[in-house]
Amino acid sequence: MASDGRVTRFNAAERIVHWVVALAFGYAALTGLALWSPRLFWLAAVFGGGTTARAWHPWGGVVFTAALAVMFLKWARAMRIDADDRTWLARAHRYAVHDHAGLPEPGRFNAGQKALFWLQSAAAALLLASGVVLWLPESMPRALREASILIHPLAAVASIGGIILHVYMGTAAVPKALRGMIQGWVTPRWAALHHPKWYREIRK
Amino acid sequence: MSQDLQAVSATPGGAAGSDVDTTSLAKLIDTSTCIGCKACEAACQEWNDHPVTLAPFDGTYQSQPDLSHSFWNLIKFNETEIDGAPAWLMSKYQCMHCIDPGCLRSCPAPGAIVQHANGIVDFVPEQCIGCGYCMTGCPFDVPKFDPYTKKVYKCTLCTDRVSVGLEPACIKACPTSCLTFGARDELIQIAEERAETLREDGFQAAGVYNPAGVGGTQVLYVLRHADQPEAYGLPADPQIPWTVTLWKGPLKWLGNLVFVGGVLGAFLHYVRYGPQAEEAPEDARDGE
Numbered sequence: 001m002a003s004d005g006r007v008t009r010f011n012a013a014e015r016i017v018h019w020v021v022a023l024a025f026g027y028a029a030l031t032g033l034a035l036w037s038p039r040l041f042w043l044a045a046v047f048g049g050g051t052t053a054r055a056w057h058p059w060g061g062v063v064f065t066a067a068l069a070v071m072f073l074k075w076a077r078a079m080r081i082d083a084d085d086r087t088w089l090a091r092a093h094r095y096a097v098h099d100h101a102g103l104p105e106p107g108r109f110n111a112g113q114k115a116l117f118w119l120q121s122a123a124a125a126l127l128l129a130s131g132v133v134l135w136l137p138e139s140m141p142r143a144l145r146e147a148s149i150l151i152h153p154l155a156a157v158a159s160i161g162g163i164i165l166h167v168y169m170g171t172a173a174v175p176k177a178l179r180g181m182i183q184g185w186v187t188p189r190w191a192a193l194h195h196p197k198w199y200r201e202i203r204k
Numbered sequence: 205m206s207q208d209l210q211a212v213s214a215t216p217g218g219a220a221g222s223d224v225d226t227t228s229l230a231k232l233i234d235t236s237t238c239i240g241c242k243a244c245e246a247a248c249q250e251w252n253d254h255p256v257t258l259a260p261f262d263g264t265y266q267s268q269p270d271l272s273h274s275f276w277n278l279i280k281f282n283e284t285e286i287d288g289a290p291a292w293l294m295s296k297y298q299c300m301h302c303i304d305p306g307c308l309r310s311c312p313a314p315g316a317i318v319q320h321a322n323g324i325v326d327f328v329p330e331q332c333i334g335c336g337y338c339m340t341g342c343p344f345d346v347p348k349f350d351p352y353t354k355k356v357y358k359c360t361l362c363t364d365r366v367s368v369g370l371e372p373a374c375i376k377a378c379p380t381s382c383l384t385f386g387a388r389d390e391l392i393q394i395a396e397e398r399a400e401t402l403r404e405d406g407f408q409a410a411g412v413y414n415p416a417g418v419g420g421t422q423v424l425y426v427l428r429h430a431d432q433p434e435a436y437g438l439p440a441d442p443q444i445p446w447t448v449t450l451w452k453g454p455l456k457w458l459g460n461l462v463f464v465g466g467v468l469g470a471f472l473h474y475v476r477y478g479p480q481a482e483e484a485p486e487d488a489r490d491g492e
């Protein structure tokens with residue numbers, strides 16, 4: 001912990017990986033959504049036209065999964081869900097209305113963040129596997145194509161849904177959380193409120 | 205785009221097969237009179253300005269193993285056995301111009317696949333983004349990807365000829381009575397009569413191929429062995445894949461609910477409950 005009243009929340013490597021994941025995800029999600037519905041096809045125009053969006057979307061997806069793999073190696077251990085987390089998740093509806101009484105104290109990540117991490121990891125694995133099939137349809141067997149055309153958007157819906165919640169939490173719902181991911185530090189009292197168990201550990 | 209369209213890909217309201225005119229056009233292929241001359245193949249290549257495509261000889265009379273992006277009309281030479289006797293079943297293979305086309309349902313690019321009022325299903329390369337979804341949506345494996353232009357192509361039923369009152373090139377070239385072009389309901393009647401004649405001649409299983417799973421097709425076949433369409437290389441019960449139907453139907457609703465509900469829910473949550481506290485109170489800091 002720094003002496004100037006700043007607690008290091010995420011180091012530079014973690015922040016860079018996080019934002020590479022985020023940018024690539026945003027690109028893949030928006031170019032993908034262009035094909036999701038005719039009402040969103042205008043998104044293709046924003047990204048250089050339908051043909052360009054089609055050609056580059058898979059590369060956005062590949063960057064996303066590669067960066068997520070790095071993030072996975074960095075965080076998988078810290079993201080393990082324990083008994084406290086299960087209690088937390090069972091009371092998440094209380095957390096949502098700011099009633100934190102009886103919630104187990106979160107460590108570096110709370111149970112909601114952990115759940116998101118596992119949701120995104122599973123979705124990314126599915127997106128990559130089905131995405132590669134959709135990428136090269138002319139050389140893929142029909143059974144794989146028929147499965148992927150359903151699995152890919154299904155996994156996309158799950159991960160985009162998760163990210164909508166994640167962005168809301170990280171920007172509006174939890175003030176100053178974003179600074180932890182951009183500048184990398186939070187105040188001691190921020191840490192004490194949102195991640196008390198982690199704060200006690202790093203204060204030792 | 206002209207207005208003689210009844211369905212347009214990826215366009216709200218352009219429901220495939222919604223308003224089909226039963227006097228729409230059709231092509232009838234009477235396989236019992238096909239002599240395997242491949243005049244239709246040559247005429248198709250020539251009319252569409254496709255290059256001469258040579259395939260290595262693989263022991264059959266078939267000129268190509270499969271359709272390709274620049275080979276839209278293939279006579280299949282099916283050497284098989286029927287009721288213990290060898291059978292050599294020639295059948296013309298091309299886009300079926302389905303009444304409910306799976307290719308059009310799958311396509312995400314507005315206007316890349318259209319169904320004309322006369323029923324012809326046509327691809328519009330200018331609008332095609334090359335995703336290949338149509339290749340999965342088509343139950344007949346007809347659309348083929350061109351690795352050079354990165355777009356997908358198939359038989360147009362010579363819409364360019366038909367729209368100026370000519371018959372398709374394959375029909376024009378056929379030297380027997382195998383291929384006929386005309387109003388679909390009349391051709392269905394002619395096909396049924398021909399099947400009846402074949403049954404009288406001893407081919408008890410003779411019948412018409414007009415699969416209901418895709419709402420019927422505008423390419424109709426008379427088969428001597430209509431109980432075994434697979435022997436001709438035709439699927440017995442072609443359907444738009446169920447994953448495609450689920451993807452373009454319920455999944456879209458679920459996804460839209462998640463996207464709109466997520467954004468709206470987050471907004472309403474903020475309005476109702478506001479943000480969390482920013483920091484712990486001073487005394488909870490436990491000194492430093």
Ligand code: HEM
Pocket residue numbers: 025028029031032033035036053054055057058059060061062064065124127128129130131132134135136152153155156157159160312335
């Ligand atoms: C992991 C590597 C990925 C690969 C190889 C990949 C590949 C593809 C391909 C080839 C398509 C077909 C059309 C196109 O290229 O735009 C597609 C569609 C799509 N992708 Fe991806 N993708 C990947 C990751 C992602 C990610 C991270 C998202 C965002 C959540 C995503 C969301 C979508 C969506 C929404 C569609 C349209 C589905 C529909 O038409 O209903 N993809 N993807």
Ligand code: SF4
Pocket residue numbers: 213307310311312313316317327331332333334335336337338339355356
């Ligand atoms: S490859 Fe072209 S025609 Fe086929 S579904 Fe995609 S955009 Fe439509």
Ligand code: SF4
Pocket residue numbers: 298299300301302305306307308325341342343344345346347358
């Ligand atoms: S045969 Fe295939 S390509 Fe032709 S109209 Fe039917 S679904 Fe479309």
